[in-house]
Amino acid sequence: MTRNALVVRGGWEGHHPVEATDLFIPFLERSGFRVRVEGSNEVYADPDVMAETHLVLQSVTMSEISREAFQGLRSAVEGGTGLAGWHGGIADSYRNSSDYLQLVGGQFATHPSKHPDQCGGDESDNFLPYTVELTALGREHEITAGLDDFELHTEQYWVLHDDLIDVLATTTHPVQPYHPWHRPITSPAVWTRHWGRGRIFVATPGHSLDVLRDENVSRIIERGILWAAATESE
Template sequence: MRKAMIVWGGWPGHDPDLCASIVQGWLKAEGFDVRVETKTSAFADPAIHDLSLIVPICTMSKIEKAEALNLCAAVQKGVGMGGHHGGMGDAFRDSVEYQFLCGGQWVAHPGGIIDYKVDVTRPDDPIMSGVPSFEHRSEQYYMHVDPANDVLATTTFSGEHAPWIDGVVMPVVWKKQYGAGRVFYSSLGHRAYELDVPEIRTIMTRGLLWAAR
């Protein structure tokens, strides 16, 4: 049986407990043995090197250097990592090691909760197969991103809330290699209920399964 670990905590506005419960249900339905932790010290556990998948849900949390290095080492040796929105993309702001692993870092969501479009750019990829481009109402993440990411979906900023980014095309969903490990990320899912949006649920579940070894 494949083993996964979810670590949740940080800013409560992203419903980390509810998101962890939802993701745990998805993974259990796929046959995973799921360990759930609420402290970043779990990342320092040598046992994580034996996992198939790690899911951080830790918006604005802090991580100790040793914890980040052990997490990075585990993924580099083959453990998968996947996650969504701020739980993965706005976690551990002061850890450049983690940001290199993740492939991006949140820096803004101009306008807050707005209507925007998610454009599927890689319909040929198994994660996105059959998922159409779709309209969504939530935070439109502006991120600093790794150019080595394999981008699967994007969004285009209108400039209404920040005129200097008018027309900027920003990655929304990506996957990447980190050593022998696979990393998946989706910036969608500001609140837990968004994980039930069919397109988001499909992308997330497929992405996590792709990342897991």
């Protein structure tokens, strides 16, 4: 049976929502999905579209969501539609909706920068070398099994989260003399979440196309997409 994937993209252009999702649309099609692409999250408010959607792949950084659109998305997920995404396209979406933040389970707070003396005023000020470390669960989970810890040089997301997420990988923000915190802070970097009969997958790496092309990141996202598309049994 052909499954339907709804790709919703837009919001802040700095995360290249069109080009980024275009990287994974061929994978969706090879995996047997019929893909529909929308540039507005108002499609979530269409009950006919959502009833036929098995997976939502979202890349909408910041922006806003109407109550009707959010209710359509949440109802679809509760009914078994998967929700997947990366970086700000899912973890920094719709700051106007606390209900959305609850649905996803983790929210971008910041990405620490280099030493002030090394900052030049562009996005690379926030590019740091860091390690994505698999958790014990992550070493067994189908999304991340067989992978090892790996290094990235990009934005390192500091995420506020709750205990209902299942963390597959983390990243730790070190203590630096030019930052105000006083001990290392560990944030989830890859997580899953069960909501009703639906599954939610989030990966925080993915600021730029080169990061999304990283072998480890792309593999995690592809596996996460397939995992999210599998409906929980009643």
